[in-house]
Amino acid sequence: MSEQQTLFWKNSMNFGAIAGISVIIILVLLYFFNIQEDFFVSLIIYAILIAIIITGTKYLKNKVQNGNITYSRALGSGTLISLFASIIIAFYMFVFLKFIDTEAMEKIFSLMEYKMYGKGLPDEQVDMAMEMAKKFTTPVTIALGTIFSYTFWGFLFSLIISAFIRKKPNNYDAAMAEIEKEINEENK
Numbered sequence: 001m002s003e004q005q006t007l008f009w010k011n012s013m014n015f016g017a018i019a020g021i022s023v024i025i026i027l028v029l030l031y032f033f034n035i036q037e038d039f040f041v042s043l044i045i046y047a048i049l050i051a052i053i054i055t056g057t058k059y060l061k062n063k064v065q066n067g068n069i070t071y072s073r074a075l076g077s078g079t080l081i082s083l084f085a086s087i088i089i090a091f092y093m094f095v096f097l098k099f100i101d102t103e104a105m106e107k108i109f110s111l112m113e114y115k116m117y118g119k120g121l122p123d124e125q126v127d128m129a130m131e132m133a134k135k136f137t138t139p140v141t142i143a144l145g146t147i148f149s150y151t152f153w154g155f156l157f158s159l160i161i162s163a164f165i166r167k168k169p170n171n172y173d174a175a176m177a178e179i180e181k182e183i184n185e186e187n188k
Contacts, residue, residue, distance in 0.1 A: 007064045012077055015056030016084020022048050023085065024092045031101070049085065049150070050157050053078040057158075057165050066177040067167065074162035075155075082154020089150060090143040097139035109134060 001009075023045055030037060057077045061069040069077075097104055112133060116126045 004064070008060065008073075008077065009080070011056060011060045011064060012080035013084050015052055015059070016081045017088060018056075019049055019052040019081060019085035020088025020092075022052065023089050027089075027092070027096075031096075046153065046157075049082065049154060050161070052085070053081050053154060053157055054161055054165070056081045057161065061165060061167065066181070069166055071162050071166040074165045075158050078158025078161055079151065079155045082158070083147075083151045085154070086147045086150030090146040093146050094139045094143040097142060105137070105139070108137065 026041070026045060026048070027037075029035075030041065035041070057069070057074050060077050061067060061074070065073070109130060113126060113130055116129060121129075
């Protein structure tokens with residue numbers, strides 16, 4: 001693996017860790033203040049993810065790639081940042097649901113049941129839906145869904161972000177930046 005690829009992966013992991021830890025902090029605060037996650041909270045979480053994707057991809061562009069980055073490289077960076085963040089968040093979700101608040105799953109099921117009755121569904125349908133939900137909603141499936149969800153949304157956000165961050169390299173400027181970098185490394 002070349003140094004550029006190594007730095008690309010390292011950058012994605014670092015900013016993914018920052019995003020993951022930031023989201024976990026919000027989730028912990030919601031838990032301690034007993035605030036239910038709603039649309040507004042989801043917007044805050046996604047805004048943090050977007051901000052870190054932008055920051056991480058710009059850092060990659062300016063510090064690693066000498067101010068030049070292609071659309072596909074920026075898209076890959078943002079998607080990987082989201083993937084690494086989602087793995088960290090999924091691990092937290094699994095540990096939280098399995099070991100910290102083991103009753104949280106029952107709270108989730110109660111809320112689901114309440115919403116179904118609120119929609120006017122008959123008892124038989126609610127019972128059947130709850131039975132299926134209990135079979136397929138486990139800490140593991142929630143963690144896997146978290147990885148898929150955050151990576152998917154990160155990819156969608158990165159599709160748009162990459163269009164604004166990309167910069168086609170000027171061959172002369174890129175060559176001169178590479179020469180300056182080599183000279184600086186020799187002088188150290």
